[in-house]
Amino acid sequence: MSKWSVVHTVTFLQDAYMIKSYLESAGIETLIPDEFTAQVNNFYTTAIGGVRLMVRTEDLESGVALLKEGGYINPENSVTDEEILIVGADSSTDMTCCPFCGSANIGKRNTPGMAMVILYFLLSALFPIFRSANKCFDCGKIWKFKKIRQ
Numbered sequence: 329m330s331k332w333s334v335v336h337t338v339t340f341l342q343d344a345y346m347i348k349s350y351l352e353s354a355g356i357e358t359l360i361p362d363e364f365t366a367q368v369n370n371f372y373t374t375a376i377g378g379v380r381l382m383v384r385t386e387d388l389e390s391g392v393a394l395l396k397e398g399g400y401i402n403p404e405n406s407v408t409d410e411e412i413l414i415v416g417a418d419s420s421t422d423m424t425c426c427p428f429c430g431s432a433n434i435g436k437r438n439t440p441g442m443a444m445v446i447l448y449f450l451l452s453a454l455f456p457i458f459r460s461a462n463k464c465f466d467c468g469k470i471w472k473f474k475k476i477r478q
């Protein structure tokens with residue numbers, strides 16, 4: 329199975345579709361994992377940190393280059409090379425620090441308002457895939473914890 333990386337994040341689904349067709353016309357396969365949430369209600373996308381547009385990791389470099397060329401992303405913007413890693417966690421795992429460098433300087437990737445937090449928990453109960461990722465501000469890694477049953 330090939331890995332997918334976030335090539336760009338937009339606020340509205342229609343923007344994601346525009347970029348999707350742009351990349352696909354250049355032969356790069358894309359994925360919009362938040363597509364259905366965004367279709368249900370555009371406001372949900374704020375809770376899940378925008379609409380993510382993903383490409384295969386091997387296409388990431390050319391995808392980013394195309395988006396810069398097309399003016400979709402600022403060439404100075406380096407946050408587009410984010411890759412979400414899945415980290416196994418059991419009851420002894422310390423989820424308050426970075427599993428890669430041990431730094432406690434981590435945060436959720438998005439900081440939604442309280443209404444969004446409630447909405448987001450309701451949604452994530454239905455669709456666990458929408459759970460947001462953690463980010464380390466020291467080493468820049470982004471990951472999700474996956475509970476391991478004991």
Ligand SMILES: [Zn+2]
Pocket residue numbers: 426427428429430431464465466467468469
């Ligand atoms: Zn770290």
